[in-house]
Each structure stands twice: as structure tokens, then as C-alpha cells.
Amino acid sequence: MAELNPYFEAIHNRVCVICMEMNEEGECTVHGGDPCIVRKYLPRIVDIVNRTRSAILEDYLVQFRDVVCASCSPGGENECVFRDESACVLDRYYALIVEAIQDVPFRKVS
């Protein structure tokens, strides 16, 4: 875990452990050219959480869709087959991801 920055380490401890993509050996099964969306967009996700000061979790989801989905898929915030099939880990676990990031004292993403 030494290579993980503090934000992903927090997400690993709270989200990866219950993520459906984790195998019985505790390893993520998402690899290669289509990496975990949370890893891929972590700096943007962290930035959104650190500047969106709201007690309403859905406010963070709106930002994720505006910023991350807009970069991730041609359909962006309006249309995504992964979201529709509950196959996107950011969309599926967004509340836990927000909470994990908020629990990390402010540090720059390395």
C-alpha cells in the first residue's frame, strides 16, 4: 500500500474492501486499458470533494457527473451505460468515496 497516496489509501480502506470488483484475495480485478474510474480521475474527484462544502451528498454526485462524467464518456452526465447498469464504481459508491476523502486531512495529491 506504500505506493498509494493518502486519498486512495482512504478509499481503499473504505470502498475497495466492499467493492464488487475486489476478489477473494483482496486484489482489484480491474486492470489494463480500462482502469478503475476512481483511480483514473482521483485528482479531479479529490478536488471536487475538497471544494464542495455541502452536507448534502447528492451535491457531490452532481459535481462528479458535471466534471468526471463529462470527461469519461461521450454520453457524459446525461447518458452512460455503465451507470445504467450500476457498473460504475464512482456512481455506485460515491457517498463512501466522499466520506473517505473528507476524512483525510488536507494534503496535495501526489
Ligand code: SF4
Ligand atoms: S474497482 Fe476501484 S474501487 Fe473497486 S476495488 Fe478496484 S480500485 Fe477499488
Ligand code: SF4
Ligand atoms: S457514470 Fe459513466 S461517465 Fe460517469 S464516471 Fe462512471 S462510467 Fe464514467
